[in-house]
Structures are given as C-alpha cells and as structure tokens.
Amino acid sequence: MLDTLMHAAVITQVVPMILEDGELVTKRPSLGAGNDPDRVFDLETTHRVAEFKLSSWKGHDGGRQRGLFADVVGLSMDDTGRRRQVYVVGPLPVAFLKTSNRNAVKTLSKGSLRVRDAPGLTPMMTVAEFTDLANIEVIDLTGLLPGLR
Template sequence: MYTTVFGESSSLSGSPESAGSGQFRDLLDDDLCSRRTGIEHLLKWPDEGPSQAAVLRPNSRPSQQCQRTDGGDQQYQIPTHAHERTDEVIKLRPGRNSVPAVALPARGGETSRAPAAQTEASDIDGSAESFAMLSRFLTDHNLTAHLAAAEADFQGAGSTTSHEVTTRYGFSDDLLDAALAVRAHVGRLNDVIHATVIARVLPALLEDGEVVVQRPSLGAGNDPSRPFDLETDHRIAEFKVAQWKGADTMRKRGVVADLVHLALDESGRRAQLFVVGALPIRFLTTSKSTIAWALARSSPHTRARFEQRFGPATDFTIADFTRVHGRHIELVDLATLVPSLALPPELI
C-alpha cells in the first residue's frame, strides 16, 4: 500500500511570513506544479543591467520590450505610448524604480559611468522602494474588494470622472512602476521557494550513511541526467511545493506526472512524492480521471514509457494507478516538515 504521511514534526522554518510578503507569492503564483512562472519573458533586462538613458529611433516603431540596439553600451527603445517620439536621448520617468542610473550623456558626446558599487546600491534601493510601495498597497486594501469597488465606480464614468476614480483608488504611475519592478526582479520567486524547501528538509530526510548521489534539481524542471528532484543511494523523490487552492488543473497534471516518473523507476530505491497539504494526496487516491487525461500535457516520451510499462493510459484512473502501481510510493505532506507551508492560502 502507498503511505500517506501526516502529523506533527519538528519545525524547520523561522517565523511565519507577513501578510504583505505572502500576498506577493499569491500575486506571482505562476503554476508551481511545473516550477515555472510564465512571466519571465515580460519586462526582462539584459544581464548587465539596464541603462538610465534610452534612445528612440525616429520614423520607426519602438519595440515593446527593451533590447540592445548596438554592440556597445546598453541602449533601450521605449514604447511610444509611454514617451513622446524624439531624436534626442531622453530619460525614463523618475518613478520607474526598475531602471538604475548606469550611464548619462556627458559633454563632448562622451559617456560618464557611475561606479559599479553606486550602480548596485541604486538598484537595491530602487527594488526595496518598489517592494515597500507594493506591500503597502496590498496591506492597506483587500484587493478583491478594492477592485470590485473601483469597477463599480468606473461604470458610467466619463473622462473626468474616470480620472477621479483612478486617483481615488490609488492606481498611480508609481504603483504601476513598483508592480512591474517587483515582477521583473522576482520572476523566479517560485524557483527560490522550491530550492529553499528542498534544502531545508534535506538534513532531516537523510538517514545515517545516506548520501546524495546526483546533483539535486533545485530549480525549474529536470534534465535527462537528473530525472528526479532528489536522488540518493537509498531514495528517489519529487517535490511539489504549491499550495492547492481549488482551481488546480495544471497542478493535478503535474503531480500525476511526477507519480508516474517515480513509478517507472526500477532501481528498487525508496520512492517519495512530497506535496503540500491534504488536497493533492486526496486527489491521487480518489480521482476518477484517467491517467491519459493527466498525461495529456506531458512529453510523448513519458506517455510512450508509460504505455510500454503499464499499458494504455486510458485503462487506469488516477486512483487505481496510485493504488496498484504507486502503492510503494510514499505521499508525504511537506507541511509536517515546513510548517510555514501550511499557512492559509491567502497568506501563501
């Protein structure tokens, strides 16, 4: 039989998260079942860091995304809806905290560069200011009620009234700048959570003499050389650190895919699937949906391996597969090891 693990255990976490920081994670919920945020392609600066100066090309349509325009210094094209078209080098709006001061035009056409330390400090200060502004907005308002009230006030509004509503509800340029900056800087927040959870529980999991034999997969996805999140000489394990909230279709498919990967292993090592809360375990043990549905978004290779090993995926419900072919896989509630993961969904 499969094993479900619940109950109390020693805490591996520090103090509970604040409501403000918890809402950031909810705001950036990017489908943790695949540990990909889906927002990293938006508002992403080059690795070297953006320039404060921006160039608009005359008689051309600027790109919506910042990009390098030559082989030298970093220069960026700005959307025409945010700035007027001009042949001159212009400065971005002072409120855009995501753009630190790096280079400014100097006399004689030369470029004076700020020291690296000053640039880094400016970037950190800007990020902190953006986080603080967004945190205040989310803490001061019940976002659902706030948006609903704004929607009601916008109905029937003309230009003048809509401007008044925008101001009254705090939908300022500074708030937008702060939200964009936070999203750009923490686009990989889910990877940080996934990595930290694994790192925190690993010392408690490893038994005497047990060693990690393969580089663990702390970030997004696995590669062919690392099929599991954790692989030791005694066990294989997958980690799903998302808090299920009711609309969990992609999370359901992801957790079944991980269960199948563990079931396909023939090494005879202990197999564990770590999830958060009772909902994923209940789904795996009671769902009447078919494995074919769950693996519909998985790779053709995974589906082919399943059919070769177990037969047609349409022949199994998820509950039946868990009971028969997944009976040796332990389903472990991570909240017993990391209590902060058990916080209510509105704080996650």
C-alpha cells in the same frame, strides 16, 4: 524566480530531515525549476528518488493535477528498487493522488510521450490506482515544515 528560490529552500531544509543512517545523496539535488538532462528527479539518494511539488492548491487545479501526476508517473519509471516519493503541500494534492477517480491516461494527455507510454499504465486506470500500484509514497510537507501552506 521566487518559485525557484522556494524550491531550493524547501529541498535544502527537508533533505537533512529525511536522510536515514547510511543514506547518501547520489546526485546534486535539483534546486531550481526546469529540466536538466543529468538529473531526472529533484532528489536521488542511495535509498530514494523524489519529486517536490510546492504549489498551493485552491480547488480548481487541473493544470497542477496534470503536472503532479506526470511527476508521479516519471517516478514510477525508476527501476532501481529505491523508494519513490513525491512531496506536496497540503491535503488537496495528497487526496488527488490517493483518492482521485480521474482517468490516468487522460490526465497525461498533455504530458510528454515518455510518461504517456509508462509501463503499467492502462486506459481504464485511475490516478489513485496508478499511484498505489506504482508504490509512490505521497508525503505532505506541512508535516515537516508547518509554515508551508
């Protein structure tokens, strides 16, 4: 339950900070952990779709890497033209998405069929290559909320 409370608290604090002039929230943000078929993303607005990953990485983060990358691939499947953003905490998840040479397909091997069959995903592609080609903005939340760690 603490994870759910943290997720909700961070999203409610960040949304007013990031909304641009004229940008409207189009679906109620996902303030709790879990799947809701009516909400594909944690945040949907007229300008962006976003996921929030708040786990603290310590260096041995294979499970966290798989979950984060699955969310990135899910964001890549939004074909509305909105900006695609993933919000993370700290430099390790940022570096993973921007510089990792880990094979993208193998990283998704335990993911849902939906993400494993994502358009643009090729067998030789790395996590960093896919993140870049899919135009995913990776944002470190500690820049917005310095108390996070």
